[in-house]
Amino acid sequence: MRWSLALKKATVNKMLRAGWSSSATLAVASVVLSLAALCLCSYFAGASPLKVMLSLFEGALQGRYALTTTLSEWVAMTLSGLAVLIPYRAGFFNVGGQGQLEVGAVAAAAVTLSLTAPRPLVILLALLAAVAAGVLAVSVPLVLRLRRGASEVTTTIMMNFACIQFMYAMVTGPLKDPKSWYGTTPPVPAAYQLPSFPPGSGVPAGMWVAALIALAAWWLMNSTVFGLYLRAVGGNRTAAVAAGIPVDRVLTGSVLMGAALAGLAGGLELLGYTFRVAEGWSKSWGMVGIPIALLGGNPLGVLAVGLLFAILETGSRSMQALTGVPAALIYLFQGLPVIIYLGLRASAWYSRWTQAAR
Amino acid sequence: MEGQWWADFVSAVLRAATPLVFCALGVLVCERAGILNIGVEGSMLAGALAAVLAAVSSGNPWMGVVAALGVGVAAGLVLALLTVYLPADQVATGIAFNLVCLGVTSFVYKLLVLGGVQLMAPALRAAHGPGGRVSPVALAAAVTPLTWIALLFVLLTWMFLFRTGPGLLWRSVGESARAAHAAGLNVFRVRSVALVAGSLLSALGGAALTLGWVPTFTDNMTMGRGFIALAAVYFGRWHPGLALLACLLFGAGEALAFRAQALGAGFNPYYYLMLPYVLTLVAVAAMGRAVGPRDAGKPYARG
Numbered sequence: 001m002r003w004s005l006a007l008k009k010a011t012v013n014k015m016l017r018a019g020w021s022s023s024a025t026l027a028v029a030s031v032v033l034s035l036a037a038l039c040l041c042s043y044f045a046g047a048s049p050l051k052v053m054l055s056l057f058e059g060a061l062q063g064r065y066a067l068t069t070t071l072s073e074w075v076a077m078t079l080s081g082l083a084v085l086i087p088y089r090a091g092f093f094n095v096g097g098q099g100q101l102e103v104g105a106v107a108a109a110a111v112t113l114s115l116t117a118p119r120p121l122v123i124l125l126a127l128l129a130a131v132a133a134g135v136l137a138v139s140v141p142l143v144l145r146l147r148r149g150a151s152e153v154t155t156t157i158m159m160n161f162a163c164i165q166f167m168y169a170m171v172t173g174p175l176k177d178p179k180s181w182y183g184t185t186p187p188v189p190a191a192y193q194l195p196s197f198p199p200g201s202g203v204p205a206g207m208w209v210a211a212l213i214a215l216a217a218w219w220l221m222n223s224t225v226f227g228l229y230l231r232a233v234g235g236n237r238t239a240a241v242a243a244g245i246p247v248d249r250v251l252t253g254s255v256l257m258g259a260a261l262a263g264l265a266g267g268l269e270l271l272g273y274t275f276r277v278a279e280g281w282s283k284s285w286g287m288v289g290i291p292i293a294l295l296g297g298n299p300l301g302v303l304a305v306g307l308l309f310a311i312l313e314t315g316s317r318s319m320q321a322l323t324g325v326p327a328a329l330i331y332l333f334q335g336l337p338v339i340i341y342l343g344l345r346a347s348a349w350y351s352r353w354t355q356a357a358r
Numbered sequence: 359m360e361g362q363w364w365a366d367f368v369s370a371v372l373r374a375a376t377p378l379v380f381c382a383l384g385v386l387v388c389e390r391a392g393i394l395n396i397g398v399e400g401s402m403l404a405g406a407l408a409a410v411l412a413a414v415s416s417g418n419p420w421m422g423v424v425a426a427l428g429v430g431v432a433a434g435l436v437l438a439l440l441t442v443y444l445p446a447d448q449v450a451t452g453i454a455f456n457l458v459c460l461g462v463t464s465f466v467y468k469l470l471v472l473g474g475v476q477l478m479a480p481a482l483r484a485a486h487g488p489g490g491r492v493s494p495v496a497l498a499a500a501v502t503p504l505t506w507i508a509l510l511f512v513l514l515t516w517m518f519l520f521r522t523g524p525g526l527l528w529r530s531v532g533e534s535a536r537a538a539h540a541a542g543l544n545v546f547r548v549r550s551v552a553l554v555a556g557s558l559l560s561a562l563g564g565a566a567l568t569l570g571w572v573p574t575f576t577d578n579m580t581m582g583r584g585f586i587a588l589a590a591v592y593f594g595r596w597h598p599g600l601a602l603l604a605c606l607l608f609g610a611g612e613a614l615a616f617r618a619q620a621l622g623a624g625f626n627p628y629y630y631l632m633l634p635y636v637l638t639l640v641a642v643a644a645m646g647r648a649v650g651p652r653d654a655g656k657p658y659a660r661g
Contacts, residue, residue, distance in 0.1 A: 045469055093449055140639060150642045151655060153449050154592055157585050158642075162635040169628035290453050301592065328464030328577060335457030339440065344453055346444035 002188035010036075022354050023345070030340035031308065034333050041332065047323040059318025060311040070314040072273040073283070075103070075206040075308035080289025081257040081264035081296055082217055083134075088293060089221065090254040092145070096156030097262040098286025099163030100137045104130035104266030106170050109185045109277045112192045113175065122192045122296075127267045130298040133258050134263020137163055142255050146248055160286070171277055184278030194272035206268035213261065215241045217299040230254055262286060283313065291338045309334065367613060369500045375609030376501075377402070377567040379508040381587030382594070384559030384600045389596060391552035392520060392532040392545075393441065394655035396452025399584030400459030401433045405561025406568045407463040408573040411470070413479040422479060423562070432555030433459075439469030442549045445657035456584075465492045465579040481573040502570040504562075507604075511559070516598040523628045528552070532651030535658040545658050560584065589638040596650050608634040636658075639643050 039049035060070045080097045087094045107129040115122050172183035179186075197205040221227040229250045232240040240247050265285065274281050292309055298301035316327035317343035344350055360380030381398050388395035441448045458554035466614030471477055482502040519525040521525035529546045531538045539545050567583065568575060588610055595648060 024439075041465065045465075095449070095453070144639070144643055147646070148643060150645075151394075153396070153655065154588060155639060155642060157396075158589055158635040161582055162587060162632050162639070165628045165632035165635070169626045169632070172628065173626050287453070287457075290450065294450055304413050326465050326468035328468065329461055331457050332461030332465065335454040335459075335461065338396070338450060338454035339446075340459065342446035342454070343440055343444055346446040 022350075023294045024301070026049070026341055026344050026350070027297060027301065027337075030344065031295065031305075033340050034337040037336055038329065038333055041329055042323065042325045045325045045329075047325050052319055052323050052325055053210045055319045056312060058315070059322070060313075060315035064202050066314060066318075068196070068204065070310050071207045072204050073236070073285075073310035073313050074307050075204060075210045076265045076269050076283070076285040077270070077288060077292055077310050078210045078214055078303055079106065080285045080332040081292035081302035081306050082214060082289075082299060083260075083262035083286070084289045084293035085299065086217060086221070086230075086261075087255045087295065089230040089234045090144075090251050091237065092251060092255050092258075093137040093153050094138065094156055094255065094258050094262075094289065095153055096138060096163075096259070096286070097140060097265075097289045097337055098284060099156075099160035100134035100259045101266035101282065101286045102167040103133040103137050103163045104263030105270040105274075105277045105282070106167050106175070106266075107133035107263070108267035108270050109188065110170075110176060112188045112271070113186060119191055123194065123271060126192070126271060127264060130263045130267025130270075131260045132263070134259040134261070134266070134307075137263070138255055138259030142252065146252070154258070166329045167277065168279060173277065175277070177276075182279060184276050184281070187275045188271060190272065193275060194268065204268075206271045206272045209261075209264075209268065211303065213264075214299045214303045214339035221299065221349040226250070246248035262289070283337070288334050291334050294338050295341060361457045365500070367617070370616070371609045372501045372505050373571055373607060373609075374612045375451055375562040375605045376505045376508050376570055377583055378587050378590060378605040378609060379512060379602055380566055382590040383508075383511055383559050383598065384556040384563065385588050385591045386596060386598060387515060387519075387528075387559070388525050388534045388552050388556035389651055390529050390589060391492065391549050392535055392651060392653040392656065392658070393549055393556070394448045394452070395437075395551055395553070395556050395560075396438050396449055396451075396588075397433070397455040397459075397557070398454040398563075398587060399580055400452075401430055401557040401560035402567070402584045403456075403459050403578070404429045404433055404566040405564030406579060407564070407575050408561070409565035409568045410477055410479045410573070412494065413569060413573075414477045417480060419480050419482045422569050423565050426565035427558055430558035431554055432570070433561065434557030435550075437557060438550035438553040439508040441473030441657065442546055442553065445659060448655055450655065460578055461573075466579070467575050474572045478578075479568060479573040481571075482569045502566075504566045504570045507562075512598045512602045529651070532653055534602050535653050535656070539658075548605050549658070560587075563587070565646045582590040586634050589634050590651070593634075593638045593641045595641075595645065596652060607637075 035103065039053065042049050042052040042204045060066055071106040081103065083097045083100065084094050110127040111129045112122060129136050137159055138156070141152045141159055144150040144155050145152045168183060171185055175185045177184050194205045196202050197208060212259070220232060229307040232243065232245055233247050237247060269282065270277060288309060292302055292305045296305040312330050312333055316330040319325055320327040370450050381402055383400050384401070385580045408425040408429040409422035412425030413419045437451070440446050481548060482504060519529060527538070527543055529544055530541070531543060535545045564580065567580065574577070587605070590601050590604035590608055593604040609634045611630045615627040
């Protein structure tokens with residue numbers, strides 16, 4: 001008994017060590033290298049790198065308005081990251097987060113604009129509609145994968161664009177604000193907007209939802225049978241089938257969960273941040289969820305990387321205003337760390353290093 | 359009047375389809391060698407910017423085409439290093455590559471046009487505008503030379519892939535990299551060449567977008583056209599000729615969407631723009647498993 005406990009502890013320690021020494025270190029290193037590249041670029045743009053970094057972080061964290069914006073961005077970034085991460089564990093690359101988010105917001109807007117009921121009920125129904133829309137958007141790629149063996153990568157990309165065009169059709173058509181000259185829904189009625197929590201603090205209620213969901217996902221993926229199944233299915237499908245794991249059910253569950261979170265992100269951003277769905281209403285949150293998931297590696301990592309990305313996204317505007325460095329430079333930061341991370345992880349040098357750690 | 363409308367429409371379709379055709383070929387040659395080229399959008403954007411900058415600075419649109427070719431080769435080499443030699447995940451790398459290209463192109467362009475004045479590139483011009491009738495001769499003169507180059511490339515790609523020995527070997531790498539390796543082929547080299555060729559074609563697509571259509575650059579101006587090309591390849595069942603037809607069909611959808619209001623149909627143009635993606639999904643649903651190159655998207659590691 002004592003012996004087996006000791007063994008277990010040793011195994012856990014070893015796993016922790018391996019987990020930290022490998023992917024997390026790599027992720028941190030690639031983020032640092034990318035920040036260095038950002039400094040280099042701002043130097044070429046004729047601005048002082050120190051000033052650029054300061055303006056980025058101050059612009060995102062200084063003052064109540066900036067902080068609220070950053071936290072609101074964080075909600076979408078975290079949920080979009082989880083929407084990729086959970087199915088990815090089971091071997092399904094959900095590139096369709098953006099589309100799921102867009103239709104989620106459209107569905108939530110439709111509910112708030114057409115329903116008159118007590119506030120909590122409307123908010124709840126709107127968020128449920130957002131979740132349902134996200135699930136609906138992923139069901140096509142999922143069925144094609146399960147029934148036809150079609151790669152989900154291309155089908156989710158197709159669904160992205162189909163969903164975005166559908167959103168455009170809705171905001172210029174049935175859901176259009178008659179008072180507006182461009183394609184947008186009317187604003188969500190003040191009575192149905194998500195309040196900040198604690199009241200009056202400026203902290204979006206969605207942030208608590210996203211953080212709780214991330215914690216729940218951490219628990220689900222690391223301490224439940226389902227989490228084990230996820231890894232088994234994603235790791236070696238044949239072995240998982242042989243072990244009697246209901247492979248398709250596990251895959252379906254993880255994919256629906258991911259899409260539900262992407263849809264929820266759309267609903268939360270609409271009700272708590274943008275208040276309108278319109279042409280160009282959203283950032284490319286769903287797409288950025290992919291780098292966030294890959295760098296984060298687990299739900300808590302997604303929270304951390306999501307916060308960093310939210311800070312940079314919000315801060316980029318003040319960076320442009322204060323230093324003249326184009327805000328679009330932030331896209332470079334969203335892609336570069338992933339390339340460095342994937343490159344390092346696939347390198348021979350890295351495999352030698354992890355062998356040595358064992 | 360009626361004839362004029364059709365002539366305008368057909369040349370608009372060809373204009374919209376030309377960038378798609380280049381990019382679709384870029385995706386297709388990669389898929390046939392087992393590479394899922396998600397980075398097509400980024401290469402296209404980089405090619406579009408390079409074409410504008412070189413054409414403006416030299417005053418000659420053909421220099422823009424040359425610059426796009428150079429950028430395409432560079433993009434292909436980077437992608438080959440990452441996804442063939444290391445090899446990192448093709449999809450994740452491609453998506454990250456697209457983000458990097460979006461950032462770098464917007465950054466560079468903003469730095470170069472500090473005054474906020476749009477750069478207008480000297481465009482490749484058609485011999486003359488669409489005439490009153492739809493006839494092959496009138497159309498040939500009403501589109502830019504890049505359209506004809508695109509059509510020629512479709513033919514060349516088809517001949518190479520399906521009528522030559524190296525083309526057969528190329529496709530074998532896409533079907534089963536392991537078997538190709540066992541037969542003595544250098545999988546890494548074939549895939550690298552495919553990525554360089556594919557990115558070059560995608561960058562040409564960007565050049566066709568700017569020099570042959572909108573002679574300036576704006577942030578994210580490709581707006582997902584690389585992914586429409588990807589859809590065209592799937593819809594065209596990985597065949598150059600069918601992919602060309604798909605590009606024409608999608609180009610027609612785009613041209614119709616611009617004209618939807620003039621048609622007075624009261625129909626929302628966004629439904630037309632949705633069409634390429636929905637059609638592709640339907641096609642994928644109808645096709646089933648064994649149509650595409652079997653090893654597309656799978657990284658190949660020695661041993």
